[in-house]
Amino acid sequence: MVELKIRKFGNSLGVVLPKEVIDRLQTSNGERVFLIESGDGDYRLTPYDPAFEKKMAKAEEIMSRYRNTLHALSK
Numbered sequence: 001m002v003e004l005k006i007r008k009f010g011n012s013l014g015v016v017l018p019k020e021v022i023d024r025l026q027t028s029n030g031e032r033v034f035l036i037e038s039g040d041g042d043y044r045l046t047p048y049d050p051a052f053e054k055k056m057a058k059a060e061e062i063m064s065r066y067r068n069t070l071h072a073l074s075k
Helices: 019-025 050-065 067-073
Strands: 007-009 012-014 034-037 043-046
Touching: 050 067
Parallel strands: none
Antiparallel strands: 007 012, 034 043
């Protein structure tokens, strides 16, 4: 468990993530992270965009369905 302290940044509130958390998230300065609310009211911090993941799953489904057509078009 990592304890974070809420701090004031201008007119906003925020937290500073320690280096070990940044390393674990495999992210760096300027990159985006997402705070996702789970069904039981807890939160999860992740570098993965859930909306992008859904779009990629749909793209993979389409590529799988039209595999032969895409192969012919690539020639």
